[in-house]
Amino acid sequence: MRYILLDFEWNNAYSVPHKRFLNEITQIGAVMLDERLEVIDVFDVVVRSALTKRLRRSFTELTGITNERMLAGVPFGEAVARYRDWARVGDDTITMTWSNSDLYAVTENIRNFQPDGAPFPIGNYIDLQSFVMAALTKRGVSLAGQISLAHAAELFSISTEPFQLHSAPDDCAVCAALLRQTFDADALAARVLDTDAPDFFERLTFKPHYLKSAAEVGSRGEELRFACEACGAFAKRVTKWHAKGRWLFANFRCPDCGNRFRGKVMLKRTYDDLIIQKRIVPPLEEAAEKAQAVPDEMQRLSETV
Ligand SMILES: [Zn+2]
Structure with missing residues (x-):
């Protein structure tokens, strides 16, 4: 089994054709772990915006991605293709993100920027945020609402000092550390969702x-x-x-x-x-x-x- 921790950073920019502001993915980061949870490989691609030449200052401050880096990036479609080749998603992989909002974001980005493109490769999926929250609850920690990655790291005494939080590959490294701390093969298996199921994304985006x-x-x-x-x-x-x-x-x-x-x-x-x-x-x-x-x-x- 391989585990892929996946994270996106997105910048909010106005889209003239859509006549509204969109969250445009600007960085795709991932860390791949083997079954012993050792890092096999790291993925980091910066996406060149199709909407703007200038990122929001708050985005640059948060992620460390400058305009120059963004402008030297690759188009979204190519970034997705590179990720597909790197991840080789299959029966032997489980992809995790910190909360399923990343899945919303990437689904929207495929729709807005790659309308004829294949879905983003996720395959077997676990929402690591809800998994870690369940692990904390089991340890007697009472939580009021969803917790941030930084807060979860703190609760498990994981130092985020060496990392720039909100940089996609670094967030994935923190996720990997959290997975090591909470790892429980049976509990994980019980939470695997199949994103290739025909109704998965419809279900994800359905609002009661x-x-x-x-x-x-x-x-x-x-x-x-x-x-x-x-x-x-x-x-x-x-x-x-x-x-x-x-x-x-x-x-x-x-x-x-x-x-x-x-x-x-x-x-x-x-x-x-x-x-x-x-x-x-x-x-x-x-x-x-x-x-x-x-x-x-x-x-x-x-x-x-
Ligand atoms: Zn009557």
């Missing part, structure tokens, strides 16, 4: 959200039916759905017993599921109900939602 209209449910709408609390019959919806915060509201009337109530439903779309919460609350005043009433024809049309 609350549906703002009943139409977005997109099925036959059984999720939006309410049974009468008094007799159990399915109630008839007598107003349109309207959204308020995370909830959708509508008024209902039971065809069997005439019971009136207001149903509210919260619909959260995650990658795999539609999570539904339903409540029954007292009805609106009759005047308010009339104002929101659905004409019969529309009622029939919208019966499915």
Whole structure:
């Protein structure tokens, strides 16, 4: 088994064709370890910006990459090709980054700067940040939120003195030291993700959200039916759905017993599921109900939602 610690540094620059600021990868760094966690090789490539001739000063201060170094760099596509040849990602490699934000960044960069390019080679993947945080929790360290690489190094008494943090290959060297301190083959194996799975990046970039209209449910709408609390019959919806915060509201009337109530439903779309919460609350005043009433024809049309 080989372990690859991978890191990107990105500079924020305005893209004229995209009409917005983009995080453009400016350095790709990696350290390759053998199964005894000894360093086999180091990768360090600086990318020439496609957007700007001048890096942000804060970026240069943070990473040590000057404009001159950036301008002497290679185009992003070539940097990716060089990395591919170097990493030779396969069944015998596990690639790790410090938090999966690097995966977002590289996916976005491929999309923006290499739209016809093959995906960045990652293969078997572990988020080292979450692995190290789990290791710390196991050791009884209580953590409030995600921890930085520097903080993690400090907690494991790893000296960052010889390194320039936020320089990609040096960050990878610190990651390698953290991996040595926390290494547990079984715990690592349990966390391996296959980034070549067809839905991996879709899943990574999916943002769970609350549906703002009943139409977005997109099925036959059984999720939006309410049974009468008094007799159990399915109630008839007598107003349109309207959204308020995370909830959708509508008024209902039971065809069997005439019971009136207001149903509210919260619909959260995650990658795999539609999570539904339903409540029954007292009805609106009759005047308010009339104002929101659905004409019969529309009622029939919208019966499915
Ligand atoms: Zn009823």
